[in-house]
Amino acid sequence: MSNPFREDLVSRSRPESCTVVIFGATGDLTHRKLIPALYNLAIDGELPSNVKIVGFARRDKSDEVFREGLKELNKDVSRSGHNDEIWNDFEQTVHYHQSEFQDLDGYKRLADRLDAIDTERGSKGNRLFYIASAPEFFDDILQNLKDAGLNNAAKGAWARVIVEKPFGTDLATAQHLNQVVNNTFEEKDTYRIDHYLGKETAQNIMVLRFANAIFEPLWNSRYIEQIQITCSEHLGMEGGRGGYYDTAGAMRDMVQNHLLQLLSLVAMEPPTDLSADGVRDEKVKVIRSLRQWDTPELVAENVVRAQYTAGHIHGKSVVGYCEEDRVDPESNTEAYVAVRCMVDTWRWSGVPFYVRMGKRLPKKATEISVHFKSAPNVLFNAIPGASDEGNVLVIRIQPDEGISLRMVSKLPGTSLRLEPVKMDFHYSTSFGKGSPEAYERLLLDSMAGDATLFARRDEVEEAWKFVDHIEQAWHAEENQPPMAEFTAGSWGPEEAEDLLAKDGNTWRRL
Amino acid sequence: MTDSENMALGTPVEVANIEKELYKLWEADEARTNASLMNFAVYSEEKGSLAKNSDIVRKITREHACRAILVGIDKQAKEKTVSAWITAHCHLAHGQKSVCCEQIAFHLTGRSTGRFRNTIFANLQSDLPLILWWQGDLSNMFSEGLYRRINRLVIDSSDWKNPIDSFKLMSEAWGDKKSLVIQDLAWTRTYNYRLAVAALYDDPMAAESLPTTQKIKVVANPKHRFSALLMVAWYCDLAGWQPSQDLVDDGDLNGSYRFEKKNGELVDVEVKYDDESMPISKFEVISDSVEICISRNKGDDLLHHLLKCSKHTLDTHGQADSIDGAELVTNQLSRGGKNSLYKRIFPKFLDLV
Ligand SMILES: NC(=O)c1ccc[n+]([C@@H]2O[C@H](COP(=O)([O-])OP(=O)(O)OC[C@H]3O[C@@H](n4cnc5c(N)ncnc54)[C@H](OP(=O)(O)O)[C@@H]3O)[C@@H](O)[C@H]2O)c1
Numbered sequence: 001m002s003n004p005f006r007e008d009l010v011s012r013s014r015p016e017s018c019t020v021v022i023f024g025a026t027g028d029l030t031h032r033k034l035i036p037a038l039y040n041l042a043i044d045g046e047l048p049s050n051v052k053i054v055g056f057a058r059r060d061k062s063d064e065v066f067r068e069g070l071k072e073l074n075k076d077v078s079r080s081g082h083n084d085e086i087w088n089d090f091e092q093t094v095h096y097h098q099s100e101f102q103d104l105d106g107y108k109r110l111a112d113r114l115d116a117i118d119t120e121r122g123s124k125g126n127r128l129f130y131i132a133s134a135p136e137f138f139d140d141i142l143q144n145l146k147d148a149g150l151n152n153a154a155k156g157a158w159a160r161v162i163v164e165k166p167f168g169t170d171l172a173t174a175q176h177l178n179q180v181v182n183n184t185f186e187e188k189d190t191y192r193i194d195h196y197l198g199k200e201t202a203q204n205i206m207v208l209r210f211a212n213a214i215f216e217p218l219w220n221s222r223y224i225e226q227i228q229i230t231c232s233e234h235l236g237m238e239g240g241r242g243g244y245y246d247t248a249g250a251m252r253d254m255v256q257n258h259l260l261q262l263l264s265l266v267a268m269e270p271p272t273d274l275s276a277d278g279v280r281d282e283k284v285k286v287i288r289s290l291r292q293w294d295t296p297e298l299v300a301e302n303v304v305r306a307q308y309t310a311g312h313i314h315g316k317s318v319v320g321y322c323e324e325d326r327v328d329p330e331s332n333t334e335a336y337v338a339v340r341c342m343v344d345t346w347r348w349s350g351v352p353f354y355v356r357m358g359k360r361l362p363k364k365a366t367e368i369s370v371h372f373k374s375a376p377n378v379l380f381n382a383i384p385g386a387s388d389e390g391n392v393l394v395i396r397i398q399p400d401e402g403i404s405l406r407m408v409s410k411l412p413g414t415s416l417r418l419e420p421v422k423m424d425f426h427y428s429t430s431f432g433k434g435s436p437e438a439y440e441r442l443l444l445d446s447m448a449g450d451a452t453l454f455a456r457r458d459e460v461e462e463a464w465k466f467v468d469h470i471e472q473a474w475h476a477e478e479n480q481p482p483m484a485e486f487t488a489g490s491w492g493p494e495e496a497e498d499l500l501a502k503d504g505n506t507w508r509r510l
Numbered sequence: 511m512t513d514s515e516n517m518a519l520g521t522p523v524e525v526a527n528i529e530k531e532l533y534k535l536w537e538a539d540e541a542r543t544n545a546s547l548m549n550f551a552v553y554s555e556e557k558g559s560l561a562k563n564s565d566i567v568r569k570i571t572r573e574h575a576c577r578a579i580l581v582g583i584d585k586q587a588k589e590k591t592v593s594a595w596i597t598a599h600c601h602l603a604h605g606q607k608s609v610c611c612e613q614i615a616f617h618l619t620g621r622s623t624g625r626f627r628n629t630i631f632a633n634l635q636s637d638l639p640l641i642l643w644w645q646g647d648l649s650n651m652f653s654e655g656l657y658r659r660i661n662r663l664v665i666d667s668s669d670w671k672n673p674i675d676s677f678k679l680m681s682e683a684w685g686d687k688k689s690l691v692i693q694d695l696a697w698t699r700t701y702n703y704r705l706a707v708a709a710l711y712d713d714p715m716a717a718e719s720l721p722t723t724q725k726i727k728v729v730a731n732p733k734h735r736f737s738a739l740l741m742v743a744w745y746c747d748l749a750g751w752q753p754s755q756d757l758v759d760d761g762d763l764n765g766s767y768r769f770e771k772k773n774g775e776l777v778d779v780e781v782k783y784d785d786e787s788m789p790i791s792k793f794e795v796i797s798d799s800v801e802i803c804i805s806r807n808k809g810d811d812l813l814h815h816l817l818k819c820s821k822h823t824l825d826t827h828g829q830a831d832s833i834d835g836a837e838l839v840t841n842q843l844s845r846g847g848k849n850s851l852y853k854r855i856f857p858k859f860l861d862l863v
Contacts, residue, residue, distance in 0.1 A: 003717055004748040005708035008851040017712050045702065045828050049709040049815070085812060089826045122715045122821040 015447035017048040018126035018158075019114055023101065023141050024133035025055025025066070029164065031073040034132065035094075037439035040079050042090050044436075046444060052117050053094045056110065058101075066096035079437055101137045107148035114150070125154035128446060130162045138163065139180050146184040160189040162446055165257055166248065167192055167455070170471065171464040178457050187457055191446045196258040196366075197453040198438025200427060201401045205265040205368075206279075208395070208403065215393075216270070218372065220347045225390060226505050227266060228354045228369045229259055232361035234313050236335075236488070242326035249333040251305075254357045256467045260287060261455065262397070263353055266368055267343050276451040280459060287462040291342040292469055299473035300481040302341075304495045305334035308360040311488030318360065318488045332475070335359040336486065338496040339470070340503075352503055356496065360488040366397040369508045380408075380418055389420055392508070401435065402426040518561040519580075519615045520597025528633060531596055532612055544598075545575035545609045549634045553626070554645040555583045560615050563645075564597070569836040571599040571611040574843050577635045578613040581626050583651070587619035592629070627656050643839060647672050648679040657683045657690055664839060666695035667736045668789075677860060684853065695835070696736040697852050698842045699789045702831045703741055706804045706815050707793065709828070715819040719800035720749060721771070726779045727794040734789035736863070738781050741793060742767065743859040744851070751777060753861050767862060789833065806830050 006014055020038070022030050041047040055066055071091065075082045097113060099106020118125045127150065131141055142161075145151050153159040163181060168174025181190050196202055209215055218224070231254055237245060245253065264283040271278040293299045307321040321327060321335045336358035343353060374390040375381055381388055392406040404424040411417040427435065445453055473481055484493035491507065500506055516522070523531040536544055550570070552563045560582040567578045578599075593616070600610040616629050634640060643664040644652065657663065663683075670676045683690055711717050726745065730738035746753075751769040754776055767779040784791070788806045795802040800819040806812070810830065817824040832838050 003708060003711045004720075004750070005704070005711050005745075007748060008847075009705055009708055043829065045705045045709065048712045049817075049824060049826065050713055085827055086829075120822055121824065122713065122819065124714055 015046070015048050015444045016126055016158075016449075017050040017123055018128050018447055019052040019054060019117055019123075020128045020130060020443075021054045021056055021097075021110070021114070022130045022132055023056045023137075024131070025096070026057040026059055026061070026069075027132060029132045030055065031070060032077055033437070033439045034130065034443075035070045036074050036078045037437050037443055039074055039087065039090055040437070041440050041444060043080055043083070043086055046440075048447065050121055050123055051093060051447075052121070054097050054110070054113070054117075055094065056097045056099060056106075058098070060098050061096050063094070063096050067091040067094055070094065101133065101140045101144070104144050104147055107144045107150060111148050111150055118154075125157040126447075127153065127157075127159045128162065129160070130164075132164050135166055135168075135177075138177055142180050142184045151184045158189065158449070159185070160191060160446060160449075161185045162191040162193055162442075164193055166252065167257070167460050168464060169248070169252060171461060171468045174460055174464045178461065182457070188451070190457070191442075191451055192455040192457075192460060193442060194257050194261050194453075194455050195438040195442065196261055196397070197455075198440075198442040199397055199401070200435040201395055201397045201403075202262065202265065203441075203453070204403075205262070205395060209266075210270055221349050221351045223372055224351055225371045225373045226352050226354065226503070227263075227371065228508055229262055229266075229356070229367075230369075230508070230510060231259060231357040231366040232363060232491075232510065233357075233359050234361060234364050236308070236313075236318055236321070236360050237324035237327055240326055242324045245335075246327045246331055246333050249305075250335055250337040250357045250359070251467055251470065255337060255339065255355060256463050257455070257460075259355050259357060260463045260466070261459075262366075262368060263287075263341065263343075263355060264459075266370070266395075267345075267348060267353070269345075269347070274452070276454075277456075279452050280456045284456065284459045284462060286343060286345075287459060287466065289343050289345045289348075290466050291344050292466060293339075293473075294469040296473040296476060296479040296481060299470050302339065302499070303470050303481065304336075304338045304484055304493060304499050305474060305481070306336040306358070306484035306486050306493040306495070307331070307333075308335055308358075308488040309485050311360070311490065313360060313362070313489045320488065321359075332483065334474075334483065336361075336484075336492055336496075338492065338499055340499055352505070354500060354505075354507070356492065356507070358492055361491060362489055363510065364399060365510050367510060368395040368397065369393070370395075371505075371508075380416075383416060383418070394508075400426060512558075515558065515561040516595070518564050519595035520613070522593065522595050525592055525594045525616075525629075528594060528596065528614055532614075535596060535598060535612065545611060546577050546635055546638060547574065548576045548638050549579065549640045550574070550576040550643070551579040551581065551630050551640065552643045552645065553581045553583070553651075555585065555649065555651075556646060557584070559645065560617060564613065564615060566836040566839075567613060568599045570840050570843070572601050573840050575609065575611050576641075577633075577638070578611060579630055579633055580613065580615040581630065582615070582617045583623045583626060584617070584619040585623050590620040590622045591618070592622050592625065593617045623651070626651065627653070631659065641843070645669070648676040652679055652683070654683075654686055658687055660690070662691045662693060664693045664695065664842065666835070668696045668699075668734050673736070673863070677863070681856075691847075691849050692852070693842050693849055694736075694740075694852065695838050695842070696734065697740050697849075698838050699734065699737045699831050700741045700744070701841070701845075702813055702829050703790055703793055703804055704744060706813055706828055707745065707795075707802070710802050710804075710815060710817045710824070713817055713819075713824065715821065716800050716802060716817055719797040719819070721773075722798035723749070723771075723777055723795055724798070725796045726777065727792065727796070728779070728781045728790065729784055729787055729792040730781065730790045731787040732783040732785060735781075735783065736859075737789050738783075739765075739862040740852075740855070740859050741790060742779055742781065743855045743862055745795075746777075746779070747855045747858055753858065765862070789831075 168177050264286040267286045268282040271282045293302045309320040322329050338356040341353040370393040372391040374388045394404045396402045402425050406420050406422050408418050409421045484495040486493040563580050595615045598610040598612050600608045639661040641662040642660045647670045728738050746769045754768040754770040765781040769777045792805045803816045805814045812827045813830045815826045
């Protein structure tokens with residue numbers, strides 16, 4: 001039965017009422033991101049009524065104790081503050097279910113419990129399973145969900161699964177995982193989270209490109225010289241992160257998922273429509289068109305990996321990567337990576353996409369910069385001393401979300417001096433109100449069955465294919481491309497500068 | 511104008527020098543960013559409105575960067591004068607950068623009041639949309655030359671002393687300019703009630719019960735009669751019902767109305783007014799198997815949502831609409847949109863009025 005009263009209240013597909021089951025509910029992700037996101041949706045009146053949340057984890061806890069812990073953290077991190085009265089209503093919808101991930105009986109009890117919830121509130125039995133556990137448990141959880149029959153939705157209802165990153169550690173594990181997921185849930189019911197896609201500016205890349213008539217005609221190799229995607233972090237391995245990070249590295253942790261997703265949004269062809277598959281069909285073509293760096297020589301030529309050595313950040317001295325807590329002193333894992341990508345399509349022929357990610361860089365920022373070709377070397381550009389810098393369009397993903405355009409202007413004065421100036425648009429100051437957290441948007445989309453902002457199976461596997469060649473060269477017995485070094489607090493190793501210098505380019509200064 | 515009113519409006523300037531003076535204002539302090547996404551004009555014929563509106567605009571600019579243009583009109587004054595002031599409303603963004611919006615205030619008296627339209631147009635930031643908040647009844651100053659050039663008109667029909675004339679002018683404006691977006695704060699005040707109704711009908715039992723609806727009861731404050739009637743018109747339109755031939759209004763302040771479902775069955779709607787009530791304090795739908803009630807206690811900033819059916823009960827709270835004018839306008843500006851649903855139900859609403 002459709003609900004006529006939703007008309008005109010929200011311009012998006014309508015999220016449907018459901019029970020959200022979170023696996024790993026006593027963990028950090030649930031406390032810091034998932035519950036605050038659901039609570040903020042409730043405050044904004046966006047959460048469908050009748051949504052129930054069941055947290056699944058190992059520790060023995062009552063509903064009350066579980067709720068109390070969630071409440072404490074929500075007070076600290078909730079985007080729009082904490083209101084006791086709304087929380088009191090909200091927490092009534094939250095329950096705790098104690099079980100080991102490996103214990104089938106726990107899932108059977110869960111199934112009974114979910115049925116009881118549906119009977120009690122008269123709902124049709126939509127279920128959203130959110131796997132917020134470490135990846136080694138994915139197999140167990142998915143298999144047990146299947147064995148307990150929880151993957152089969154009741155008639156007229158749906159059962160969907162959201163899977164957190166990391167989605168595999170290489171192509172083989174990702175394929176295995178995809179197989180396990182798709183043994184239990186159909187691809188259309190599988191939502192692989194990449195929270196970068198939930199960010200306002202990431203969504204705005206498509207709007208900027210396809211809703212404004214002025215950019216698309218210039219968006220090709222004829223006018224664009226190069227594109228850079230930078231994700232820099234000032235943090236190192238604080239809070240015990242070293243343990244996980246040292247097994248992953250910058251390439252697997254950030255490039256394979258977030259940065260290649262951003263690259264595909266920037267480079268994709270206009271989709272035929274805005275349906276989830278319409279958009280993802282075009283995105284995956286980009287990843288598929290990446291030239292493969294599949295020999296150690298090509299990797300050495302086009303990719304730079306590095307670790308930081310001791311240095312200073314924000315006035316404080318910090319240790320080098322190999323001296324970090326929980327990092328192997330002999331570690332061969334990169335904390336910095338720069339890749340020169342070539343997208344072999346008609347549109348991008350000859351345009352390098354430089355992607356870099358690093359820890360312990362001077363500041364925290366994720367930005368995409370599109371560098372246009374310089375104007376011809378006549379008229380103003382022929383004046384001695386004229387800057388030959390082209391226009392640069394910058395899309396800032398975080399923290400200060402916005403868009404800026406650099407262009408050349410005449411300096412005031414009687415002589416003719418030209419200098420670059422910047423036109424700047426900041427989300428926060430222009431729209432005043434804060435953007436919703438990425439998880440809010442993504443949770444609602446999954447309740448609405450809209451998978452546009454989630455990674456599809458082929459996207460994930462194609463991205464791993466690209467990354468695997470590089471990882472294999474790095475970990476080969478012989479001929480390994482070297483591991484470069486840079487001082488913590490600097491903008492990365494010399495080798496990364498050389499990577500661009502070969503093309504006559506330089507990294508943009510952020 | 512009193513001294514304190516003058517103070518609130520900032521620096522007095524010559525009308526001819528406004529742009530120059532604004533430029534000086536920005537030059538004086540480099541740490542500030544001048545932000546603007548729209549021209550936001552506020553028109554009022556009420557005495558002392560300029561200082562009050564300057565305060566309201568200060569609140570609105572926290573969320574909506576704009577160039578604000580305030581116009582205060584005194585038609586009765588004998589003397590013909592035009593005075594102007596400029597100021598900037600600044601707010602800290604993320605505790606660091608100061609983001610400012612400029613404001614120009616005009617006071618027009620006597621026969622100068624006729625110049626108000628050109629006064630607004632001469633001081634707009636080019637290419638940005640113009641939103642006009644017209645306070646009070648629409649008067650003969652609300653002319654075609656004005657509304658043809660604005661993108662969005664904000665009004666509050668609850669404040670109108672002579673609603674029939676104003677609604678007529680409004681309909682004419684819509685007739686002349688189909689793309690004009692009109693945002694009535696009486697409609698904005700129903701937003702969270704509508705959201706609550708929509709949320710409760712997400713429940714499959716509630717959705718199934720819609721065809722068996724028998725009665726609707728609304729309790730509202732008499733000052734907010736139009737909000738109550740807009741809510742009724744909205745509900746009945748989306749449910750697919752038509753006003754019945756034997757639509758009755760018993761002449762009493764309280765109203766009873768009758769709607770006809772597609773199958774010919776009748777639904778009674780009862781609107782009761784209570785001076786102590788919040789703008790709307792109750793919206794109740796009774797059907798064969800389900801009862802839906804959304805209510806708001808006096809002074810509360812939350813709505814109570816209740817759904818009762820044979821198998822289960824749903825009892826929660828949600829946000830209520832603000833009673834503060836500045837906040838209502840802020841929320842309305844954030845929602846944007848074409849407000850086409852309001853336009854669609856408007857004829858049904860006028861029938862009820
Ligand atoms: N934290 C973030 O901000 C973030 C961001 C992006 C992605 N992720 C990903 O999300 C996943 C979860 O991260 P997290 O930081 O929340 O991890 P976490 O804090 O270590 O939480 C792990 C959760 O798994 C449960 N668990 C572990 N072994 C179990 C077992 N055998 N049976 C039942 N429950 C078991 C734990 O329950 P007990 O406490 O009861 O043992 C706990 O609830 C990871 O894959 C991570 O990479 C996290």
